Structure formats: C-alpha cells, structure tokens
Amino acid sequence: GESVGLHLPTLSVQEGDNSIINCAYSNSASDYFIWYKQESGKGPQFIIDIRSNMDKRQGQRVTVLLNKTVKHLSLQIAATQPGDSAVYFCAEKTGANNLFFGTGTRLTVIP
Amino acid sequence: SAVISQKPSRDICQRGTSLTIQCQVDSQVTMMFWYRQQPGQSLTLIATANQGSEATYESGFVIDKFPISRPNLTFSTLTVSNMSPEDSSIYLCSVDVARETQYFGPGTRLLVL
Numbered sequence: 001g002e003s004v005g006l007h008l009p010t011l012s013v014q015e016g017d018n019s020i021i022n023c024a025y026s027n028s029a030s031d032y033f034i035w036y037k038q039e040s041g042k043g044p045q046f047i048i049d050i051r052s053n054m055d056k057r058q059g060q061r062v063t064v065l066l067n068k069t070v071k072h073l074s075l076q077i078a079a080t081q082p083g084d085s086a087v088y089f090c091a092e093k094t095g096a097n098n099l100f101f102g103t104g105t106r107l108t109v110i111p
Numbered sequence: 112s113a114v115i116s117q118k119p120s121r122d123i124c125q126r127g128t129s130l131t132i133q134c135q136v137d138s139q140v141t142m143m144f145w146y147r148q149q150p151g152q153s154l155t156l157i158a159t160a161n162q163g164s165e166a167t168y169e170s171g172f173v174i175d176k177f178p179i180s181r182p183n184l185t186f187s188t189l190t191v192s193n194m195s196p197e198d199s200s201i202y203l204c205s206v207d208v209a210r211e212t213q214y215f216g217p218g219t220r221l222l223v224l
Binding site: 032034036041042043044045046049089093098099101102103104 | 112115144152153154155156159169203211212213214215216217218220
C-alpha cells in the first residue's frame, strides 16, 4: 500500500511568519492530494487539494506545491496566525482507491 | 462541501459493552467512511459504507467488532462492540464528494474504562 509520511512532526513559528509543512509520499501513481487541518477536539477540516497534473495551487493564504519527481508535497501558510495552530495532515489517493493519511505535523504559532 | 454531524460527541463506557455512533449528512452522498484516530495518531480507515450494500472493511477490522449500517443516503451508524480500553479513540465519519474530496464530521471521542 501507499506510504505517506511527514518530515517534521512539530513546527513552531512566530506569528506573522510563513509556515511550510512538508509531506513525502511513496506511491508514484497517486493522482490526488489533500491537506487537512485538525484543531483540538475537532474533526479534520479540508484546506486545499491538488491533482497530479498540477505542481502548484493557491488558496486564501495557503499554497500547495507538488513535486512528483521526488514525491514531495508541501503546504505553505502565509502570515501565520494563532488560529493556524493545529495538526496538519496530508492525504493521497490513487484513482478510485481510498485516501491514505500521513502521520501529521503539529503547528504551533507563537504570538 | 457537506455538513456532517455525529452523535454522541463523546462517551465513557465500561469494557464489554457496545456503543453505536451515528453520522448524519445534510445531503445525499453515495459513499460514507468510518475512521479511527487513536490518541496522537493519524487517521486509519475502518470501513467504507455504501447504501444498499455491505460495508467494505479494511485489513485489521472485522464486521463482528465494528458492524456498520447504511440505511439511506444521508445516514450511517458504526457500532463498537465488546469494547476494551484499546478501543479508546476518536471515531470519525466522512463523506465522499465528487468521488474525491472527503469531508469529516466532528468525531466521537470514546473512552473505555
């Protein structure tokens, strides 16, 4: 099966700085990727997704980058705010198969 | 997207008992999923529930332990049977929108004593 992992289990950033959360995946056939944010006591919240035919996608204050050559996915958060503190999960999907989730990175924003 | 609710939001149960978790969606969806998230861990898929057919279980999960119902396109239940402390987890349901993106409910936090 697929293997999705994250480089850093924890990340602390100063408020206002940019955050970069990384994710590695092992299945080169994966064609769809999602980033989720999970705040304490809540379910995962969809942030942004990207298909494998793209290498960059932007949302509101967030950008996802996909590097298929090295099977790497990253989530960039601009001007990080205290409300961004959460655990972030990447997930990959191959065709009609189910989502596989990475281990998660805890982002802490320091005021 | 979809709005998903779960009941109960949390519970404390005695070992050997069973708990049924409900998941309600505000729109009709074909596929619903049940995940387990153990403390400090990522999400692990338990099973996929399609209306009108038997649930499909992932490796390591069996119907006798986690029976699932899917009576219609907006509702599903997951039962955690004969519970032990190892079943203490967050149980999450999700729905598949456009056969790609999954949206999650708020979760049910279960503690088994």
